[in-house]
Amino acid sequence: MHKFINKLFFLVSLTVVFACSSDQDDVVNNEASGIEGVWRLNEITLETPLDINNDGVASAILFEAPGYLGHSELIINNETSGTIYFSAQTTYSTRDDDGKLFFMITSSTNDDRVDEPINYTLEDGVGIINYDGVESSFIVSENVLSITVANGFIARDQITGDISVSQNLTYTFVK
Template sequence: MKNYFYLLLTLLFTFATSCSVDKVSDEEFESIKGSWLLTSWHVNNPVDLNNDGIATSDFSAGCFTDSNIVFNNEGRGTIFFSSKVEYHTEEENGNITYMVTCATSTELKPSPISYSVDKDIITIYDEDRISQLVKENNRLALTIEGGFITRDINTFEITSKQDVTYYFTRP
């Protein structure tokens, strides 16, 4: 019986010392704590949103001015998009014309999030989604798969869908 006790004690000691939980350092939380402003966004396939004949992949905040992520203490914060944006297309004489609708409202409110940090990856959890931001120097990149959608202005059918990356920097 005594041997079983020592065997059990040895197994418990081995288990307790071999398993460790990686704890996020205070330094990692401090490195992202505060407000981050959406300053630009990017799509993989260039589009000519302003119909000037020049397609581009990189855009300023535009309709998303004042959008932000705020990281508070203890893994809590908010994410806020200042506009609801819709992108429409219309084909005329073989040319695609883009139309952008920005809808701002005082009813738009920041959404609460929780977050965790693992080196340069910040995982945010909001109402129904888990997203990851990548910290690149003093910039956070949030990629939303299939987040840039254009619809035909007449039929509302999807005419294109691609990933969009939002870039946040400290103000």
């Protein structure tokens, strides 16, 4: 009888362990598969509004679709990886004129599409994405995926090359 109870206890314990682990795997797989697909860049926002256009109006919105970055995409291929493509490259520089900071923008569109690889992890709608060796946080809410890049906006002094402005940048993609 004692051997029977030990075997029964072992079988019940084994069943509980496998049942719990497979449910967790299903939750992770379902969450990751829910974000698979093509996400299009919709907006880029600054953490703190700046007068990038030098028109006297500070704005947190750096880019809104459609526009020169309107063909940029994030493609999630599977549970851990994908690709990202930006349809233009933009750099910002500044000059100081009597204590007022003026911004200058240089942008070039990409003629050839080159999708860059990304890796990511996701749990409970919050994730970490690794792009070009930089880890950034992202959140997913229904059909919106927002990636926040620490110090992703950098403007350099046009003369010295020193960083004059640096702040977080958020890329918002829609599915």
